[in-house]
Amino acid sequence: MNEMIIAGTSSNVGKTTITMGILKWLQKEGYNVGSFKVGPDYIDPQFHAKALGERGHNLDLVLMGKKGVVEVYEEAMNKAEVSVIEGVMGLYDGDKEEGVKSSTAEVAKLLHVPVILILQGEAMAETAGAIVLGCQKYDEDLRIAGVIVNGVSSKAHYRLIEASIQKKTGIPVLGFVPKDPVMAFPSRHLGLSIDALGEDPIHEQLLGMANFLEKHLDFPKLLSLTMSRKKAVPSLKKHVETTIERPVRIGYALDEAFSFYYKRTFELLQKAGVELIPFSPLKDQVLPKDLDGLYFGGGYPELQGEGLSGNVSFRKDLLKRLDQGIPTLAEGGGYMYLCETLVDLQGQVHEMVGFFTGQSIMTKKLQGFGYRGITLGEKRLLGHEYRHSYLVEEGDAFLCDGLYDHGKPNFCQGQHKKNAYGSYVHVHLLSNLEVVEEAVTLCRDWRLTHGTR
Structure with missing residues (x-):
């Protein structure tokens, strides 16, 4: 079994598009995949459904509590070989000084799932190592298993970023995603988007994303770094007993x-x-x-x-x-x-x-x-x-x-x-x-x- 959380150093670094490409690649390779979304967003799970044929679960510590998040995740994972959890905002965003901590990092620690960190590499080189090092040291109880660099224009630029990250952190870099129209979704209406969900061409675009990522990311290493030794848990008891003779x-x-x-x-x-x-x-x-x-x-x-x-x-x-x-x-x-x-x-x-x-x-x-x-x-x-x-x-x-x-x-x-x-x-x-x-x-x-x- 494999488990991973796709997290970002901030919002707008490409979490959703890269997650969609990874989901489609895993399905294309024959894996039974379970998808999840950190937070209350009801749009991204619909995009997950376009890649996998089934809507993903939300994992929200505020709305569901720790017990609810664990229960939903473990129950869904009884049916899957690979779990892919899409994070929300930046890796640590959502934690409050008072009240429930609801960040991607908190969900990762609660479920003991390794993080794959997405970094927007445009217009930087050595600074990339400093950013990833900061994420690594901010909470050393969190395991960042790998990094994906997004938005890089050339392999030479990527090599500078890769060297900086590995020198400063030792975290494996799994590849880079060049700028390309295949990785772009339509602009969002009022900050959300479902326009593409009703279009048949999205299926072709998702397959194109998967094939594009396959050329640029080290998927064997991704699977190796996210291998889990967890065992399936028994299905949890129904919350509400069925007592209705007719539905x-x-x-x-x-x-x-x-x-x-x-x-x-x-x-x-x-x-x-x-x-x-x-x-x-x-x-x-x-x-x-x-x-x-x-x-x-x-x-x-x-x-x-x-x-x-x-x-x-x-x-x-x-x-x-x-x-x-x-x-x-x-x-x-x-x-x-x-x-x-x-x-x-x-x-x-x-x-x-x-x-x-x-x-x-x-x-x-x-x-x-x-x-x-x-x-x-x-x-x-x-x-x-x-x-x-x-x-x-x-x-x-x-x-x-x-x-x-x-x-x-x-x-x-x-x-x-x-x-x-x-x-x-x-x-x-x-x-x-x-x-x-x-x-x-x-x-x-x-x-x-x-x-x-």
């Missing part, structure tokens, strides 16, 4: 407008006996039959405003079901969709479902970002918020606190109407397993009182 059926929105979900949330629902049914607010005329609950994750409804607004048949059917009281959770873009109207960046107004009150207005400026604790009634969940919109006539169903933003006042957001809950926060159900049980019970009870159609 509860929860539909979730999945298309170009909605795709931001945590894989573990789906697994927890399935372990509780839930059958998950995808549907498309863009393409379907009505909701699937016999649903007992609805889940609208985040996404880019502002990029699909015309299509969402134009699908009047679906909006009318959905509004009818919401008015009947079907249990529903809507997050981020899904919350915006259930409100009255959406104003995109071009100023165009699009009619949405109209169940919740308010108009969401897109802006180029970031309106909300960070970990959140949200409380509804007596239940508290942890989640993450990243948004470039605000809601006129925002509700106050959720009491929110910015985790580790000491001194900042708590605030309220979101709406609760009948059995539907909506807010900008993307919650992680592993942060409160009681909510899983209660959600399944609510869906089952609703089915018993309202029947199915």
